[in-house]
Amino acid sequence: xxxxxxxxxxxxxxxxxxxxxxxRRQDLIxxxxxxxxxxxxxxxxxxxxxxxxxxxxxxxxxxFPGKEDLLHEAYAALMGRMTEQAKAALLMEDAxxxxxxxxxxxxxxxxxxxxxxxxxxxxxFIGRAGADPTLARAHREGYLGFRNEVEAVVAExxxxxxxxxxxxxxxxxxxxxxxxxDGLWIEGCLAGEMFSPGELATxxxxxxEAELGLAPEKQFQEK
Amino acid sequence: xxxxxxxxxxxxxxxxxxxxxxxRRQDLIxxxxxxxxxxxxxxxxxxxxxxxxxxxxxxxxxxFPGKEDLLHEAYAALMGRMTEQAKAALLMEDAxxxxxxxxxxxxxxxxxxxxxxxxxxxxxFIGRAGADPTLARAHREGYLGFRNEVEAVVAExxxxxxxxxxxxxxxxxxxxxxxxxDGLWIEGCLAGEMFSPGELATxxxxxxEAELGLAPEKQFQEK
DNA sequence: GGCGTTGTTGTGCAAGTGTATAAATAGCCC
DNA sequence: GGGCTATTTATACACTTGCACAACAACGCC
Numbered sequence: 482x483x484x485x486x487x488x489x490x491x492x493x494x495x496x497x498x499x500x501x502x503x504x505r506r507q508d509l510i511x512x513x514x515x516x517x518x519x520x521x522x523x524x525x526x527x528x529x530x531x532x533x534x535x536x537x538x539x540x541x542x543x544x545f546p547g548k549e550d551l552l553h554e555a556y557a558a559l560m561g562r563m564t565e566q567a568k569a570a571l572l573m574e575d576a577x578x579x580x581x582x583x584x585x586x587x588x589x590x591x592x593x594x595x596x597x598x599x600x601x602x603x604x605x606f607i608g609r610a611g612a613d614p615t616l617a618r619a620h621r622e623g624y625l626g627f628r629n630e631v632e633a634v635v636a637e638x639x640x641x642x643x644x645x646x647x648x649x650x651x652x653x654x655x656x657x658x659x660x661x662x663d664g665l666w667i668e669g670c671l672a673g674e675m676f677s678p679g680e681l682a683t684x685x686x687x688x689x690e691a692e693l694g695l696a697p698e699k700q701f702q703e704k
Numbered sequence: 705x706x707x708x709x710x711x712x713x714x715x716x717x718x719x720x721x722x723x724x725x726x727x728r729r730q731d732l733i734x735x736x737x738x739x740x741x742x743x744x745x746x747x748x749x750x751x752x753x754x755x756x757x758x759x760x761x762x763x764x765x766x767x768f769p770g771k772e773d774l775l776h777e778a779y780a781a782l783m784g785r786m787t788e789q790a791k792a793a794l795l796m797e798d799a800x801x802x803x804x805x806x807x808x809x810x811x812x813x814x815x816x817x818x819x820x821x822x823x824x825x826x827x828x829f830i831g832r833a834g835a836d837p838t839l840a841r842a843h844r845e846g847y848l849g850f851r852n853e854v855e856a857v858v859a860e861x862x863x864x865x866x867x868x869x870x871x872x873x874x875x876x877x878x879x880x881x882x883x884x885x886d887g888l889w890i891e892g893c894l895a896g897e898m899f900s901p902g903e904l905a906t907x908x909x910x911x912x913e914a915e916l917g918l919a920p921e922k923q924f925q926e927k
Numbered sequence: 928g929g930c931g932t933t934g935t936t937g938t939g940c941a942a943g944t945g946t947a948t949a950a951a952t953a954g955c956c957c
Numbered sequence: 958g959g960g961c962t963a964t965t966t967a968t969a970c971a972c973t974t975g976c977a978c979a980a981c982a983a984c985g986c987c
Contacts, residue, residue: 499953499964521832523746527945537966538945548945597834604831609744610894611824620894656891656904657911663890664883671833671843681879688880691914722934722983750975760936761975767934771975 495537506544506554508534513555517605518598525552553615556606559599560623566594568630578637579695583686585634589662590669590682600670631655631662638693654693661688718760729767729777731757736778740828741821748775776838779829782822783846789817791853801860802918806909808857812885813892813905823893854878854885861916877916884911 500508512534516525527548531538545551570588573581588594610617632655639646646654665681690697723731735757739748750771754761768774793811796804811817833840855878862869869877885908892904913920 494951495966497953497965502964505964519835521746521835522744526943528943539948539967540965542946543964601831601834604827607894608824608827608831611820612742612744624891624895653907653910656888656899657884657907660884660887660891660908661880661911662887664885664887665879667886668847668879668883671830672847676879684876684880685883687876688884688911688915691917692911694914717981718936720935720983725934728934749973751973762937762977763935765976 497536502544505534505536505540509536509541509544509551510555510558513551514559514602517552517555518601522552522605522609553619556616557619559602559606560619563594563599563603564623564626567627571630571634578634578641582634582638582689585630586662586685586689587679587682590665590685591679595666595669595673595681597670597673600667628655628659631658635693638695642695657692658689661685661692720759725767728757728759728763732759732764732767732774733778733781736774737782737825740775740778741824745775745828745832776842779839780842782825782829783842786817786822786826787846787849790850794853794857801857801864805857805861805912808853809885809908809912810902810905813888813908814902818889818892818896818904820893820896823890851878851882854881858916861918865918880915881912884908884915 509530512530513525515533516529520529527538527541530551531541541548541551545554567585567589570585571581573584576584593599606616607620610620632651635654635658636646636651639651662685665685669676669681687697732753735753736748738756739752743752750761750764753774754764764771764774768777790808790812793808794804796807799807816822829839830843833843855874858877858881859869859874862874888904888908892899910920
């Protein structure tokens, strides 16, 4: 075990495979999110990202004009996945508005939306929104989209209860409910082990029903 | 206006004053927070911070073992100020528990606690809590302290209403109310101009009274 | 006033940063 | 199989980063 016939020359160039453009971009974006989640924006260097994606640093510039653009696309991808997952819970067919609202809250207050990694990413990026108009706009759109979803379900729920809320009242409810979900989401992400499974969802549903003045129903009170 | 007697030699050393240790440390911490708020953790370099503090970079190492330590102390200072301001609103003498709770919420949902700069700082640091145990611990302590304050006031309010909540119920109320305040705080910081002055506080108080099952009182319903 | 202490500056350095660019090679078409 | 082309690697470069260290000067003390 010493000299022998080493078939690879010492300065061998790295072997590589050509992946499709879409695949490479996705890999690089995922590697970026991983790097940011693990080491923050300062630790997300082109070399770290490339290493994670299994390529060399130079390739990044082949798919993105600059590091900034990669970061922005990564944030957009993150927001897209989050809102997509959140809204998916509203798509239940043949369910009462109230059940759909409860399902929406439950979905938002459990894995995979309650997740420390996602929270770290969200916080890291949103912390730059004050100085980066691009991030600020992306957030604003995501937030309003989310709140509008909430407002729509709330309108359905109240209508089903034969109440006729005006626009201002509806808006206030949506803001409050959105705050409840956001606040509990943060608590869950930052200190998940302090809550028993499903506890946050239960607390959230109760708080929201109180906010809307809904009388508790048997079917929503398990034990 | 050309040669003349220039009293200062070209390579003049910078004039400086010796400040007290406490003063310098404070200045450096403040400069750090400013830098982080403006350019994020990546933009908060020793040179940027020193420039802002009106000193040169080398001085930082005279007061802090390393940049990391300065950042940690800055975060601790930030958290200290935030919780201090928040709790101050609870110190009202001769006020009913319910009034004190309302004052607490109002204080937390207006300037200076609703502030984009503070939010940016909070988000930037908290985004690292998942990977940095020191930050995680600092947050945990601040959060629990805040929630305990909430729980104490809630207990007073319910007692004044002649209700006897058990510990579990109290805990759930505190979690929910904390979430409402946090969620509205975020909304206000990120999109303050979308809300009229005092609107968030009004929404928060109403939501919390609903959560606690308090009948609205005249004195809290202006117009 | 002179003197010593030490807070403060300035310079240097090795490691790491994003980006530019040339060289190489993987995979497709014929 | 032999080119062609675009993906990918590798190297280079100017610049920034945190930190070490020596020189300096502000201020208290006598």
